Amino acid sequence: MNLAANSPSKAEQRALVQRTRILDAARSCFAESGFHGASIAAIAESAGMSQGLIYRYFTNKAAIVHAIVEEQRQGRGEALAGIESCHALVDLVMGKLERWRDSSTRFGSEFDPILFLEITAEATRDPDVAAVLATNEQSVWCDLSDVIRRDARASGKVLDEAQVQQRTIVLRCLVDGAILNWIRDPSMDPQQLRRSLDAVCDTLLT
Amino acid sequence: MNLAANSPSKAEQRALVQRTRILDAARSCFAESGFHGASIAAIAESAGMSQGLIYRYFTNKAAIVHAIVEEQRQGRGEALAGIESCHALVDLVMGKLERWRDSSTRFGSEFDPILFLEITAEATRDPDVAAVLATNEQSVWCDLSDVIRRDARASGKVLDEAQVQQRTIVLRCLVDGAILNWIRDPSMDPQQLRRSLDAVCDTLLT
Amino acid sequence: MNLAANSPSKAEQRALVQRTRILDAARSCFAESGFHGASIAAIAESAGMSQGLIYRYFTNKAAIVHAIVEEQRQGRGEALAGIESCHALVDLVMGKLERWRDSSTRFGSEFDPILFLEITAEATRDPDVAAVLATNEQSVWCDLSDVIRRDARASGKVLDEAQVQQRTIVLRCLVDGAILNWIRDPSMDPQQLRRSLDAVCDTLLT
């Protein structure tokens, strides 16, 4: 008997595969047309299945949106988890942005700046999305504060709590602003952006 | 006949009033429901006119969106035009954000951060919107660069072109990031955000 | 100015006409296919208009059902209002049943036994329908009791309240049962049914 306690059954595996197919399709459709602009029909076609089948795996279009939101939240959390310094953070963000621009076909649950915008906008309408975002903001805040503290410690400085908070805010604004500008101004030079962010990071330790 | 060359006729004046009524309504509907979520019916009702009349002044729903985009672009330009220093810029942005949060009925052609998001997202889909945005980015870039230069001159510093560019990028990211964070994290303390931005502005002159 | 206080405007008149067109179509579709079996598409086609237009006059399919229920309720009330004796009641009911059978194309808001069934069944599911029915039952009860009392008085008898109630129940069951049998057994002889009901009415006065 290889039916160990938690090993997924064949049916469960298939269900997972299907959910993933739908989410992959939804992600790309949402990024292309927005949450409201993308139709179930488009997602179904992109996923290569009938519209009806989607409703076997998600009760709602909203449920798909929520799943995407949750997925992006997790991705953001995992990415931040391993970050040790401000410069590493800049490197991470710039890397993701460049990888995103290069891949015409974005697959996997990779970070997508347009989805990031879409989710933020949706949060002002859908309370469920807002709730997920609110919770996430707190953990992001903690992660960034830790980065700031670690960075300071590494360079032999001592920051009081007020200083940590201030710098955390700056870091957040910088990162979010970089993402937004990346979208708003596709002609922006990545190298220059990266250098600018790094420069601010340096001053954060002064 | 006082119908001199450029003085608008009565009919033209009326047309302008009507367009403004529609745009006011559209702005609030778009901010509330998004470009796709807001219906012509809702805009018409909010404008206190029939749906059909809207099509006398705008050929399309898209045309209304474009007008709103253009309007916000102008507003941004005018606001930046009078700015003399980084700190004044921070003050301007924070003032707009706080005024927006306080006004339950957002009205007039005031800056709206949600609309700002919506427009950015739409630019990735509608090439016309993207074009307007791209043009605008350049003039914003010039304005911000000027602010940086003026600030430097005022404090007796001399910056080479590379330094100006780098600081301009930082300024842009900070401002956009502040707007984004304002939406994503409604619990954020405005005073703290303002102090953080001011702090970075100080370092920009060091 | 012929715009007297309550005289309906042209628009209101048109709206009324359209509502009536829809209700006429709905009545016949519902009678033919049942509340759930009849589609909005069928009603729209039967009414000779687009599906979308129906939603200008009724918010819901449920709203149409409710309007039909209300309409039948009123019809029943008005019909009962003028009844003076049990025999007149039997005559009324039988007349309506025969007229219904004869008219292949049932128009107007005439009583329809199949709708009557459909409404009763729907009341067990839709609380709104149930509420209308419950209220109606009371007024029907009063009307029938009055008929019983008047009949008794006319034949010089005195009935105590318990007797009135008992006979009212019998009357209700007889009428409803006649309607049900009329549907269940299309081969039933109307004359015989009428005689049977009349016979019971006679005994009610004994």
Place this chain on the structure above:
Amino acid sequence: MNLAANSPSKAEQRALVQRTRILDAARSCFAESGFHGASIAAIAESAGMSQGLIYRYFTNKAAIVHAIVEEQRQGRGEALAGIESCHALVDLVMGKLERWRDSSTRFGSEFDPILFLEITAEATRDPDVAAVLATNEQSVWCDLSDVIRRDARASGKVLDEAQVQQRTIVLRCLVDGAILNWIRDPSMDPQQLRRSLDAVCDTLLT
């Protein structure tokens, strides 16, 4: 070999069990949501089996409806078969109605007044159902006539055929009307209803 001519094989027995499970589930779903409102999915879940399996035992959803109709017909026949007098009939009907109201989970092949309505309504649409009902009406007619005759004989009266027919009609209307009223007016007092029906039965023998 004990597989005598008519003894059902094990497979046949199983098939019977499965059919019964499906019909039990269908009955309760149909009573709750109506023939159109109840989905195969709901029936399958209620029966604790897959949707596909249902189609091994019934070709159609319509086939299930027909089976339910047939089943209720048989139940009605069997119930009437043992009836000796009008009062016994009233007792039977009232007993079934009260038992139905009390049982929150209606189960078994017990009589269900809502199903009774649903079937009658369906008969006006589905010719097959209408045919079953028509045949049934005749046998019910015979049964009721017999009850009338027996009752008369028991009380030493002689009725000519016309009288028997008239009273049979009254009996049918009373019973059907009682069922209909039971549904339409859930606040009705069972005792009073029973007394009223009994009172009419008494007059039928006068």
Place this chain on the structure above:
DNA sequence: CATGAATGAGTTTTCATTCAT
């Protein structure tokens, strides 16, 4: 025998757009 994933046609409902008045 049994499953339940999959389909496709159908459902109700919405909405940008047009046009007779």
Place this chain on the structure above:
DNA sequence: CATGAATGAAAACTCATTCAT
């Protein structure tokens, strides 16, 4: 100039039925 009734296409969602496993 202004209305708002009307349309048709498309949206989200449901469901009876089939079929590979």
